[in-house]
Amino acid sequence: MTAHTTLTRPAKPVHTPINIVRGFLVGLAELVPGVSGGTIALVLGVYERALLSVTALGRAVKVLVRGPSRAEGFRTNMRExxxxxxxxxxxxxxxxxxxxxxxxxALVEAHPENARGLFFGLVAVSLVVPIRMLPAGGGGASRIVIGALAVVVSAVVSFVLVGFASNSDIEHPQWWFVLLAAAVAVCALVVPGVSGSFFLLAVGLYHPTLEAVDGRDLGYIGVFALGAVIGLLTVVRGITYLLSTHRFGTLLVMLGLMLGSLRALWPWQGGPGGADGHGTLLAPTDPAGPILWAVFGAVLVGALIIAESVAGRRAR
Incomplete structure (x- = not known):
């Protein structure tokens, strides 16, 4: 990471309960179309630390296979x-x-407007996280203009892509398709604003995957997990490199992706995909419930951001 990156001290055994909760919240986010696990990891303060760990793990596997100094190189990277x-x-x-x-x-399908209101508030306030992570420095007007363009373009791309989601499921997907879809969907863990669940929804695998997990279909789960590992080890290294060498632009692109993804979380949607967050955007009707849930989500994330900021200052 660059000098602009400030990481807290390494986790210790005493941190195990809170890290289990962090993982649970990230996993929970991945179950909801339109919500990115990477966004939640940013809010919880573990995003870059997790990236560094996965990158080190990937290097360890690579040096073990290719060398040189397989044993020593493997041990060195595993210690990181x-x-x-x-x-x-x-x-x-x-x-x-x-x-x-x-x-x-079941909750999202039973109360789609209130659920999307909650997630809208969560993600909307999360936009401040990549902004707070931006490195200080000059660059003048040109840097501001380029940064603004990066946010706008990535937001538009995210907004448009969200509208392409399909409302049809694949009843009996081939194993290779599940493997490939999992490899792409896991990018949501390392790219804030990109929802893995929404990608699965777009390719017709969201409901089949939930059913496989709920029904303990170990064959499907195993293929999906293998694809996720392949995707994770492939993508994480690239994101880590970009954050190290092009931190300003990378964070602004993440900001734009998060901003555009709010389209999927607009509470009032109609059409066949309304329950899953890819229907036609409608004007607010009976707004009290969704707005209250959005405020609750916003306050919750705001409190988490403040708590992580305080904890980070104490750890340094």
């Missing part, structure tokens, strides 16, 4: 992994996916 962050967070994510997939899906 924050195991007391990664393992509890993965356990929390797995718990969320295994035990909350059915209830979350």
């Amino acid at each position: 992994v924050e195991w007391w962050l990664v393992v509890p967070a993965l356990a929390g994510m797995a718990a969320a996916v295994l035990f909350a997939a059915g209830p979350v899906s």
